[in-house]
Amino acid sequence: MPGETVTGGSGGTGTGGSAGTGTGGSAGTGTGTGTRSFTGTGTRCSAGTGTGTRCSADTGTSWGLVRDHEADGAAPPRVVVLGASGFLGSAVAAMLARRHLRLRLVARRPSAVPAGAVADVEVCEADLTDTASLAAVVGDVDAIVHLVCHRSGARAWRTDDDPLGEWVNVGMVHALVDILRAAPGTRRPACVFAGSASQVGLTARDRVDGTEEDHPASGYDRHKALAERALLDATREGVLRAVSLRLPTVYGESRTPTAADGGVVTAMVRRALAGEPLTVWRDGTIGRDLLHVDDAARALVTGLDRVGELAGRHWVVGTGRMTTLGDLFRTVARLTAETTGRPPVPVVTVEPPDHATPVDFHSFTVDATAFHRATAWAPRVPLHVGLSRTVSALARGGGTGEDGPSLLSGADGAESRGGSDKAGRSG
Numbered sequence: 345m346p347g348e349t350v351t352g353g354s355g356g357t358g359t360g361g362s363a364g365t366g367t368g369g370s371a372g373t374g375t376g377t378g379t380r381s382f383t384g385t386g387t388r389c390s391a392g393t394g395t396g397t398r399c400s401a402d403t404g405t406s407w408g409l410v411r412d413h414e415a416d417g418a419a420p421p422r423v424v425v426l427g428a429s430g431f432l433g434s435a436v437a438a439m440l441a442r443r444h445l446r447l448r449l450v451a452r453r454p455s456a457v458p459a460g461a462v463a464d465v466e467v468c469e470a471d472l473t474d475t476a477s478l479a480a481v482v483g484d485v486d487a488i489v490h491l492v493c494h495r496s497g498a499r500a501w502r503t504d505d506d507p508l509g510e511w512v513n514v515g516m517v518h519a520l521v522d523i524l525r526a527a528p529g530t531r532r533p534a535c536v537f538a539g540s541a542s543q544v545g546l547t548a549r550d551r552v553d554g555t556e557e558d559h560p561a562s563g564y565d566r567h568k569a570l571a572e573r574a575l576l577d578a579t580r581e582g583v584l585r586a587v588s589l590r591l592p593t594v595y596g597e598s599r600t601p602t603a604a605d606g607g608v609v610t611a612m613v614r615r616a617l618a619g620e621p622l623t624v625w626r627d628g629t630i631g632r633d634l635l636h637v638d639d640a641a642r643a644l645v646t647g648l649d650r651v652g653e654l655a656g657r658h659w660v661v662g663t664g665r666m667t668t669l670g671d672l673f674r675t676v677a678r679l680t681a682e683t684t685g686r687p688p689v690p691v692v693t694v695e696p697p698d699h700a701t702p703v704d705f706h707s708f709t710v711d712a713t714a715f716h717r718a719t720a721w722a723p724r725v726p727l728h729v730g731l732s733r734t735v736s737a738l739a740r741g742g743g744t745g746e747d748g749p750s751l752l753s754g755a756d757g758a759e760s761r762g763g764s765d766k767a768g769r770s771g
Contacts, residue, residue: 596637597737628670662710
């Protein structure tokens with residue numbers, strides 16, 4: 345699955361990130377009521393208007409960090425979302441904001457305080473490629489939702505040609521682990537990482553359940569696998585408690601203008617609204633598992649809720665239903681026509697570009713039985729409902745994402761920094 349650098353999404357390979365010069369520190373130096381600033385020059389934070397009440401995390405094996413319960417005398421847990429302004433990041437932030445906790449939303453661009461927030465919300469702009477800025481926003485937290493990734497152009501994410509990708513996707517995870525390892529005390533924060541279902545690579549079967557041996561076939565998937573391994577190794581070391589949730593193609597309507605989805609569904613809807621033909625590679629029989637962004641966000645929040653049972657391994661998440669790209673594009677054309685009153689745009693087949701790889705033509709779906717049994721999570725948004733909502737939102741002018749040239753990417757929803765090949769997750 346392709347990517348791009350995002351500060352609140354979950355997957356992809358962007359075209360760059362800018363290194364900051366923050367000098368770190370997690371001590372707040374409030375400049376007024378409701379405002380908190382850090383000493384890192386690349387980090388700026390301000391508090392929101394949430395009215396969170398007091399609660400605390402469980403201390404047992406099943407650490408219900410974000411469960412909505414109260415405990416007298418204990419401060420609410422602090423949760424940080426890295427990449428909170430992205431497509432998936434903004435959806436996760438909206439769900440967590442309804443919980444009684446202290447919520448820190450971190451991204452390269454400003455994040456909106458979710459409407460109706462109950463949590464005490466703190467919004468931070470930070471260059472997370474700068475280690476000091478990263479330390480400033482994670483040094484005092486109880487839980488981390490890691491949704492940052494770097495996605496570059498359609499060719500680079502497949503071939504490892506982007507020199508910045510490995511630092512953002514892998515090096516930043518190692519920096520995070522080093523920061524937490526060096527932290528004083530015995531705090532072991534929870535960490536939920538948005539992996540990608542395509543990390544498994546080419547498989548002999550078209551239904552993956554997480555038990556397969558990984559053979560990642562693109563640079564992006566190799567980066568995801570290395571980052572996941574670093575977090576799970578750190579879990580065994582006792583540095584943190586990490587859960588990796590491998591997501592399939594994530595789609596849906598964006599919540600804010602800054603949280604545009606650059607994935608294949610949004611790209612095709614935008615083309616259909618513009619009256620342009622929808623182009624599909626070869627005969628359109630390549631299949632993908634399509635997960636609505638609300639269901640993906642709920643899976644990530646569930647990962648925090650059940651970190652005690654889930655930590656130390658990866659889990660695959662999906663709908664278990666495969667949709668061919670030809671059928672998907674024809675449905676998009678029909679729904680768009682119903683919305684606009686114009687005839688459906690044609691769906692035409694084209695030859696794939698030279699940079700296409702075998703994994704682009706590999707159909708698969710996700711068997712999330714293990715995750716469902718452990719957590720009772722299940723997808724709730726049917727595909728036709730999710731597509732209708734996406735078309736309606738884009739027709740109204742919402743979710744103005746970029747047009748992603750890759751038609752096959754599996755979006756894991758991460759917020760990207762740069763790059764235009766947004767066929768996947770939050771970005």
